[in-house]
Amino acid sequence: MRIGVLMGGDSSERNVSLKSGLAIVNACRELGYKVIEFDSKEGIDSFSEEIKTVNLVFNALHGGDGENGTISSKLNNLGVKYTGSNKEASVICINKHVSKEIVKKNNYLTPDWVILNKDENDPDISNLSFPLVVKPNSEGSTIGLSIIQNESEVMEAIKLAKNYDDNILIESFIKGREITVGIIDGKSYPIVEIIPSHEIYDYECKYTKGLTDYICPAEIEEKTSKTIQKIALEIHKLLKCRHYSRVDFRLDEDDKPWFLEINTHPGMTETSLLPKSASASGLDFNSLVNKIINKAL
Numbered sequence: 477m478r479i480g481v482l483m484g485g486d487s488s489e490r491n492v493s494l495k496s497g498l499a500i501v502n503a504c505r506e507l508g509y510k511v512i513e514f515d516s517k518e519g520i521d522s523f524s525e526e527i528k529t530v531n532l533v534f535n536a537l538h539g540g541d542g543e544n545g546t547i548s549s550k551l552n553n554l555g556v557k558y559t560g561s562n563k564e565a566s567v568i569c570i571n572k573h574v575s576k577e578i579v580k581k582n583n584y585l586t587p588d589w590v591i592l593n594k595d596e597n598d599p600d601i602s603n604l605s606f607p608l609v610v611k612p613n614s615e616g617s618t619i620g621l622s623i624i625q626n627e628s629e630v631m632e633a634i635k636l637a638k639n640y641d642d643n644i645l646i647e648s649f650i651k652g653r654e655i656t657v658g659i660i661d662g663k664s665y666p667i668v669e670i671i672p673s674h675e676i677y678d679y680e681c682k683y684t685k686g687l688t689d690y691i692c693p694a695e696i697e698e699k700t701s702k703t704i705q706k707i708a709l710e711i712h713k714l715l716k717c718r719h720y721s722r723v724d725f726r727l728d729e730d731d732k733p734w735f736l737e738i739n740t741h742p743g744m745t746e747t748s749l750l751p752k753s754a755s756a757s758g759l760d761f762n763s764l765v766n767k768i769i770n771k772a773l
Contacts, residue, residue, distance in 0.1 A: 478510045478529065478532075479509045479510070479511050479512070479531065479534055480508070480527055480530035480534070481504065481533075481534045481536055482497070482533050482534065482535050482536060482542070482558075483496065483497025483513065483514070483516075483536040484497065484515035484516060484517050485515075485516045485538075485539075485541060486518075486541075487538065487543075488539060488540075488615060488619050488640060488753075489540070489616055489619070490517070492538050492743060492745065492760075493537050493539075493542070494515075495743075495745040496536045496538065496743055496745050496748070497513070499744050499745055499765060500534050500536050500744055500765055501513055503761055504769075506762055507765065507766055508556050509769075512526070512529075514527060514533075516541070516542065516547065519541070520550055521641055524550075527551075527554065528555070528556060528758035529652065531557070532557045532558065532559070532769060532773055533551060533559070533766075534558075534560040534742060534768070534769065534772075535558050535560045536741070536744060538741055538743065539720075543566060543569075543570050543740060543741050544566070544614065544617070545562075548561070548563045548566055559771075559772040560718070560719055560740055561716070561717045561718050561740040562722070563719065564716055565716040565718065565740060566740055568715055569740045570614050571613060571739070572611075572614070572645050572737050573645055575715055575737065576647075578713070578714065578733070579715075579735050584707060584710075585733065587609075587647040587649070587726070587734055588647065588648045589604075589646060590603075590643075590645075590646050590647075591613065591643060591646075592634065592643065592644040592646060593642075594643060599630070601646060605648060606626055606627075607649040608622060608629070608630075609621065609623055609624075609645075609646070609647050609648075609649050610623075610634060610644060611637055611645050612637045612638075612641030612643075612644060612645070613641050614641050616659055616739065618677060619638040620641070621637070622636055622637070631679040647649055650729065651725045652726050653669055653694075653726070653727040654670040654671075654725075654727075655667050655668065655696075655724075655727050656668050656722055656724045656725065656749050657705055657709075657723045658721075658722050658742070658750040659720060659721045659722070660719075660720045660754065660759075661719070661720070661767060661768075661771045662704075662709070664706070665750075665756070665759075666693035666694075666757055667690040667694040667696060667701055667704060667753075668690055668694060668749050668753050669694035669695070669754075670690040670749070672687065672688045673687045680687065685746075685747060688747075690752055692755075692756040694753065696727070696731070697731070703733075704725065706725070707735075709727075711723055711738060712738065717740055718766055719771050719772055720768055720771075721739060721742065722749060722753075723735070723739075724736040724737050724738070724739070752770075
């Protein structure tokens with residue numbers, strides 16, 4: 477069995493993708509697969525013939541073309557099977573505004589928000605109350621994100637976010653706990669609570685050992701946990717994701733989960749959340765990788 481691991485790319489999450497890709501490569505080799513590594517920094521056209529020789533592509537790209545439907549569309553055109561969501565789901569899920577609209581329409585809680593489009597510079601935030609979260613609409617890994625406390629900080633936060641995306645999401649900050657739910661092969665896995673040493677779970681906290689505490693399973697009353705896991709799986713299905721995903725929430729002071737976003741290609745590094753969740757249910761990293769491969773095949 478030949479597995480192609482697609483990693484790197486040219487998005488702002490390139491370095492994280494390379495780490496995910498390397499971990500997946502090592503797991504695949506330990507599982508006995510023949511592995512070919514592909515770095516799509518220049519796009520996949522340069523190795524489109526070679527990639528057609530593999531039985532499956534494990535898409536370890538984060539952000540950009542790897543997660544917005546571009547790569548999945550090209551792999552479809554090449555007739556190559558691949559892990560993760562297809563083009564339709566990818567286009568929806570990378571767009572926080574669109575995914576929140578769908579989730580809200582289906583009566584799940586999500587923080588109130590406004591979208592600031594490319595040619596707009598003066599957002600109407602009169603219906604929102606501080607603190608606010610300002611972030612690029614289509615970025616991951618908390619890149620370009622700010623939590624602001626008053627009106628005087630709005631424009632600076634927008635300026636930062638616009639370094640990474642033309643469209644900016646501004647949403648109400650939900651006071652409470654940061655949690656995430658892994659979905660693998662149609663099943664919700666144990667909830668992870670994230671307790672960063674910084675004010676927010678930023679890029680440094682995500683990818684530096686020791687800067688964040690993770691509690692898994694999260695210390696949440698069993699009935700509430702099951703409800704959250706049920707909601708996460710329903711959202712995964714609602715947004716037409718496949719194989720695996722990770723659904724991020726804020727859990728408010730009344731133990732109500734507020735949907736933030738869904739990750740169709742969650743991190744697969746040693747500090748990543750999906751492997752932590754899988755491990756808590758007895759699924760080690762190699763078994764997790766193998767489970768995703770088998771589902772995609």
